[in-house]
Amino acid sequence: MADKRGVTIRELAQAAGVSIGTVSRALKGQPGLSEQTRSQVLAVAQQLGYDTAKLRTGKPRRVLFLYSRSIGSLASNPFYSYVLHGAETACREAAVPLSLLSVLGGDDIAAQVRRHEADALLVAGYLEPEAMEAVRQCELPLVLVDHFYPGLRCVNDDNLRGAWLATHHLLEGGAQRIAAIFGPLVHHSVSLRAKGFRRALFEAGRLFDPDYEVVLDPSLDYRDAARDAMRRLLALPAPPDAVFVYNDSTALTAMEYCAEQGLRVPQDVRFVGYDDIEAAQHGRPPLSTVRMDKEALGHVAARALIEGEESPSDTPLPVELVVRESSQAAPAPPPSRAGKRRAAG
Structure with a gap:
């Protein structure tokens, strides 16, 4: 009973x-x-x-795109704007309405989900454990994108390989002191990017120096945190000559800070970011980055919900390195006239 x-x-x-x-x-x-x-x-x-x-039978009547307000607005975080667009495209193709909800751990998430009358959830990005547990207790079909939770369907890009490609590129270009700037390492994608960075250094026979790996200060505004991270790296006794940054927005702000300090990019310090947001190609100079199909992340996740594919999947979406001016090695100076005469003699 x-x-x-x-x-x-x-x-x-x-x-x-x-x-x-x-x-x-x-x-x-x-x-x-x-x-x-x-x-x-x-x-x-x-x-x-x-x-x-x-129990739901057939395709969902409404999908709810849910994300944490801790990442800021979708306007200020263009990565998730692309993910949302991909999810919306998949839902439109299937004639399934999509609504949007931002949450934090202290919210009554179950009540908010009920008000949206959703019967399937697409969760984008990292959620605090309290919020994640509240989402799971809604007992609705659930797919995560740019996040990981054991036993759930998760759609991610190949973060590990992407960071390895970026760091390997800097190593091949002759960088001697490669640093990294990361966001919170509790985020699944960020932790894998940190692992890929360290793996590339290890495989190249470079000793890992924790002083050259900086995590953004969570108490600061996003741009201020990026500037503070770059300030800390430049204050080292031997400042880095190359930096891998976990996302493009942070990389572009770090490059701006270097310019304010009188440093030239890439002559004095080279940069590679991650995500290939539109602003990357308009940086000063244009930013090298790791490109993934951000809209595909949302599209694949939404299709999985619509088609009922909720079982775990470990296959990440592919990534590629996009080389622009910010990471180009400075050309070797031309030989002096005296050097040419000695060579001729």
């Missing part, structure tokens, strides 16, 4: 001694389960009075 508040799918999974995913497949009649397991789940569901009307 069901209690007055209704049984959740989590409670049903605990009572049946199986995972939430197994309960979902059993109740939806999806393949991949033994008949014994399916019968066990259905029997427990009937015993507890689980409301099977909660």
Whole structure:
């Protein structure tokens, strides 16, 4: 007999001694389960009075694009604007409405989701653990993009390889003191970019120096944090001659700070960013960066929701290095006339 508040799918999974995913497949009649397991789940569901009307059949009626306000507005964070556009395109192609919601950990996320009348969630970017748990408790089909959570479908680009490509490019160009600027390392994509940076150094036989890896100060405004990170690197006894930056917006601000300090890019310090936002090609100088198809991230995630592909997938979307002026090695100076005469003699 069901209690007055209704049984959740989590409670049903605990009572049946199986995972939430197994309960979902059993109740939806999806393949991949033994008949014994399916019968066990259905029997427990009937015993507890689980409301099977909660289950979605067919494509969703409305997808909710959900992201954390901690990343700022979508206007100030162009990366997620591209992701949103890709998701909106996929939903429009499938004739499924898409709505937008920003949240923080202290919000009543379940109530806000209910007000949107969504029956599928696309979560973009990092969510604080409290917010992530609240999202999962909504018990709706869920796909993450630019984030990772065990057991959930996650759509990411190849962050590890992208950072390796950027750092390897700087190494090949002859940089001797390569530094890095990162955002919060709790973010899945940022932690993988840090790992790719360190791997490239290790494979090149370079010792990792923690002084050359700076994390943005979370207490500062975004632009101020980027300027502060570059200031700290330039204050080192041997300042870097190249910097890999975890995203383009931060890289462009760090380059501006270098120019204010009288440093030339790339002659004095070279830069490679990440994301290939539109502003990168208009930097002074144009910014080398790692390009991924940002709209594809949103499109793939939304299609997975619409088509019911919610099981985990470990295949990241490909990336490529885009080399522009900011990372070009300075050409060797021409030999002096005296040098030419000695060579001729």
